[in-house]
Amino acid sequence: MTTTTPVTPARVPSVPSAGYRVGFGHLMVSEWTKIRSVRSTAWTLILFVVITIGFTALFSWLTVANWNGPHAGSRDANIVTDPVGFVLGAGLGLGQLTLCVLGVLVITTEYSTGVIRASLLAVPRRLWMLAAKCLVFAVLLLLISEVVVFGSFFIGSAILHSHVPVSLSDHNVTRAVLGAGLYLTVLGLFSLGIGGIIRHTAGAVTTAIGVVFVLPILSGLLPNSWGAHVNGYLPEQAGTLIGQAHPPSGGNVLSAWQGFGVFCLWAAVLLAIAAYMLNKRDA
Amino acid sequence: MIEVHDLTKRYGEKVAVDHLSFTVEPGRVTGFLGPNGAGKSTTMRLILGLDHPTSGTATINGRQYRDLPQPLHTVGALLEAKSVHPGRSARNHLLFLAQSQGLPSSRVDEVLGLVGLRDVASKRMGGFSLGMGQRLGIAAALLGDPQVLLLDEPVNGLDPEGVLWIRNLMKQLAADGRTILVSSHLMNEMAVTADHLIVIGRGKLITESTTEEVIARSTDKSVRVRTPDAERLAGLITAAGGKATPGAATNGENATGNGAPVLTVTGMEAARVGEIAASASIVLHELTPMASLEDAYMELTSGSLEFGEHLPEPAKATQGSA
Numbered sequence: 188m189t190t191t192t193p194v195t196p197a198r199v200p201s202v203p204s205a206g207y208r209v210g211f212g213h214l215m216v217s218e219w220t221k222i223r224s225v226r227s228t229a230w231t232l233i234l235f236v237v238i239t240i241g242f243t244a245l246f247s248w249l250t251v252a253n254w255n256g257p258h259a260g261s262r263d264a265n266i267v268t269d270p271v272g273f274v275l276g277a278g279l280g281l282g283q284l285t286l287c288v289l290g291v292l293v294i295t296t297e298y299s300t301g302v303i304r305a306s307l308l309a310v311p312r313r314l315w316m317l318a319a320k321c322l323v324f325a326v327l328l329l330l331i332s333e334v335v336v337f338g339s340f341f342i343g344s345a346i347l348h349s350h351v352p353v354s355l356s357d358h359n360v361t362r363a364v365l366g367a368g369l370y371l372t373v374l375g376l377f378s379l380g381i382g383g384i385i386r387h388t389a390g391a392v393t394t395a396i397g398v399v400f401v402l403p404i405l406s407g408l409l410p411n412s413w414g415a416h417v418n419g420y421l422p423e424q425a426g427t428l429i430g431q432a433h434p435p436s437g438g439n440v441l442s443a444w445q446g447f448g449v450f451c452l453w454a455a456v457l458l459a460i461a462a463y464m465l466n467k468r469d470a
Numbered sequence: 471m472i473e474v475h476d477l478t479k480r481y482g483e484k485v486a487v488d489h490l491s492f493t494v495e496p497g498r499v500t501g502f503l504g505p506n507g508a509g510k511s512t513t514m515r516l517i518l519g520l521d522h523p524t525s526g527t528a529t530i531n532g533r534q535y536r537d538l539p540q541p542l543h544t545v546g547a548l549l550e551a552k553s554v555h556p557g558r559s560a561r562n563h564l565l566f567l568a569q570s571q572g573l574p575s576s577r578v579d580e581v582l583g584l585v586g587l588r589d590v591a592s593k594r595m596g597g598f599s600l601g602m603g604q605r606l607g608i609a610a611a612l613l614g615d616p617q618v619l620l621l622d623e624p625v626n627g628l629d630p631e632g633v634l635w636i637r638n639l640m641k642q643l644a645a646d647g648r649t650i651l652v653s654s655h656l657m658n659e660m661a662v663t664a665d666h667l668i669v670i671g672r673g674k675l676i677t678e679s680t681t682e683e684v685i686a687r688s689t690d691k692s693v694r695v696r697t698p699d700a701e702r703l704a705g706l707i708t709a710a711g712g713k714a715t716p717g718a719a720t721n722g723e724n725a726t727g728n729g730a731p732v733l734t735v736t737g738m739e740a741a742r743v744g745e746i747a748a749s750a751s752i753v754l755h756e757l758t759p760m761a762s763l764e765d766a767y768m769e770l771t772s773g774s775l776e777f778g779e780h781l782p783e784p785a786k787a788t789q790g791s792a
Contacts, residue, residue, distance in 0.1 A: 209540055209572055217570035224562035225555055301553040304520060305563070305610065308547055309570040311519045311536035469521040 214310060214319035221302075222293060222323060231289040236335055239282030243339040246277035247346035254350050263350075270353040271363045272431035274343030275336060279367060279430070282335070286328065286371055287395040290378025293324055294461075295388040303470050313465050317383070321376055321458065328375040333368035336430075340364045359432035359443075366429030366447065373447075374399070377422060377454040383461025399423045416440055426450030471496055471649055472517060472618060477526035479512055479673075486512040488673035489526070494651045496617070499644045501664030501681065502653040509673035510653040511550055514620050518547055530618050542571045546611030550622040550653075552603070556596030560587055560606050563595065564613060571614055581609040600627030608636070618649040625659055637663050661685065693735040693743050696756035700731040703752050710746055712738035730755045 222228050250266065250273075253259050266273045297303040310316040344353045355361045378395045385391040399422065406418040418424050419440035428434055428446030441449060472494035479487040487509040494500045504510050515521040517528040519535035530538065530545055538544045554563050564578040582588045585605040590598070598606065604627055611619055621640070625633045640663055644650050651668075654660055660667065660681070667684050669676040677684060695714075697703050704714040714733045735743055740759040747754050 209570060213572045214570055217566045220562060220566040220569055221558075224558045224566070226557050296555060300555045301551055302555050304549055304551065304553040305567060306570075307520060308518060308545075309542055309567050311538065311541055467522075469515070 209310070211315065211319060214315055215323050217309070218316075218319045218323040219327075221306075221320075222327065225296070227292050227296070228289065231285045231292070232331060235282050235285040235289075235331070238285060239278040239335050240339055240342060241278070242281050243274060243278030243343045244346065247274060247343040251346055251350060266347070267351055269431050269433040270344070270347060270351040271340065271357075271360045272433070274340055274347065274353070275363065275367045275430045276427070277343065278339050279336070279371070279427075283371060283374055283399070284396065286332075286375045287378045287399060288392055290324070290375040291382035291388060291391040291395055293320065294379055294382040295386060295391050298386045299388055307470050314462055317458075317462055317465055321379060324379060325372055325376055328372040329368065332371035333365065336364050336367040336371070357432070362443070363430050363432040366443065367427075369447065370426045370429055370450065373426065373451055373454050377450070377457060380454060380457025380461045384457065384464060419446075420449055422450055422453045425453075471532075472528070472530055472620075472651060473532075474513065474517065474528045475526055477513065477516055477528055478524045479509075479516055479521060480524045486673055487516065487523075490670065490673060490675055491526075492668050492675060492678050494649055494668075495666070496649040497644060497647050498665040499640050499650045499652060499663055500666045500668060501660040502651055502668050502670075503655075503657065503660060504653075504670040504676075506655070507672075508670050510670065511622055512673075513670070514547070514549070514622050514651075514653065517620065518545070540571055540614070542567065542573075542614030542616065544614070544616055545618045545620065546614060546616035547620045548604070548607040548611045548622060548624055550626070554595045554603070554606065557594055559592045560595055560598075560609075561591040563606070564610060567610055567613055573614060577613060581612050584612065585609040601629060601632050604628055604632070608639070616648070619643060619651070621650070621652040623654055624652060625654065625656060633659070692760040693738065693740045694756065694758040694760050695733045695735055695743055695747075695754060696730045697733070697747065697752055697754050698730045699752045700733050702750065703747055704733055706746050706750055706752075707733075707735055707738065707743065710738070710742070712736065712743070732756075734760070 250259075250262075254263060297306060306316055307313060310319075340355075347353065353360060355364065378391075381395045381398070382388075382391040385394060402421050403418060403424055406414055406421060408414070409417055425441055425446035426449075428441060429443045431443065434443070474490055474492050477487055477490045478485070490509070490513060502510050502513075512521065513528075516523050517530065517535065527534070535541065535545065560582065561578055564581065565575055568575060568578050579588065579591075582591050585608050587602065587605055587609060590602065595603070595606065604624060608621075608624065611621065619640075624636050624640075628636065637659070640650055640652060644665070652660075652664065654663075664681050666679070667681050668678045669684070695703065700716065704716070707714040713736045715736075717732060717734065740757055744754065744757055746752075747757075
């Protein structure tokens, strides 16, 4: 003990009963305090910003430097078809990893540290707690993601400008940039769902990254038409369609918004399973 | 008031709580005793809605925990297992709890002051000592000024000053008319703190009575004797049918000290020991009947020890250990 306390405790100051059931707004404020008061939140978000914007700039710059290079023909053609898809895809492909980790951490650290017990004592209606957590996390991610994707777009498009001019007023471009932010937000909730089901940080992070990065590779090994269909409905494949203004024709079984809908459905199913298990299991 | 009715909890094949019923009345400190693995922590977790009972009910002021409109204003709990994020500050931990109840943030500073943690309020809790962690847990339990308190091993890791502090706090809270249920493996601690005892073993109720009654029912009393002539007295006691062993039987607070050697006598009343000493002109420095709660408790729970002959398991910090 570094502090001394009188042996006779001071009287416990009384608190008047609020006389009302704790409201959802209180729960959201409480969840916001939880999220902002641990360092992992700030660190993962800083990494998210640095990686996403950094790699967007790097890939755009490398592309411009090698424009019309020896093996760059088909790549350059794809960029010309969908410059915004290229710009956003370059940095987000890696940056999204950090949001997978954060989404998982937001819930698994409650289990690993035991805070879940304090949380559920305060809010025994467990689904409300989970709902408040999801909503607060979604709002935080939406704000940061939109800032980052617009930042990435402006930086990337400025670098590409000499070869492929692209602006927000071009067809589907604003939708693609806004949509990329939406995708990242739902990705965070998707990871939160996985974290809520698995409860262990390492297992949940591995699963989330496996589903986002490894499944598409595996489905690519399936025979042709099978592969295309399975692949098209995978979370990451479906979800990222919204971040492309002109998806390369042929391979896609879903439109941009359909793909986003499918991705939201994935996240919703995972969160529903997580909610069911939260209610069912002992804390 | 806490009412537990026919409460049962199974983890697979293992029955942690077995048709347990008891009532915890307001206005007094109720001790909750049992050997490791008896189901004390599980019972508390069931009352608090953290675990789901296999059957039976537990209510607080007539309501199940999950139906309480402002839970922390009704019930405060200190759990044995850790429930803080080591990277979060004490203030933020209490703040998110307060916010979830619609309590003002000024309340956080009040309880921090109450438990003497105001100076370290903004420090990360990972650096807290066991005692500071317990004080923080008490602060969290008192945050909502609850009418009912459940404290699982509250004196664990506290220094003597802290133990005294908790003891006084519990008495004061009970005097306010609150309902206090406190579990402890320190039987002597319960003897001076609790007015009423609930003793369980293997998830079953062994006895529910006042502390005095439980102690009075103890049959295997011992007597502590301090005399410069310990060897001769021991011989006389043995000859008279008693059993005298050198040294103190328990590590109670007064068991050690300077001066004459100590004998622990069993199988004989204190009065008889005094008579034997007097008839042999042996000087006694101390003659204390040691009908401790510990003795009573060991007697009550013998046969219900979860781990039988084995060494007692160290209290686990994970769920469902005790």
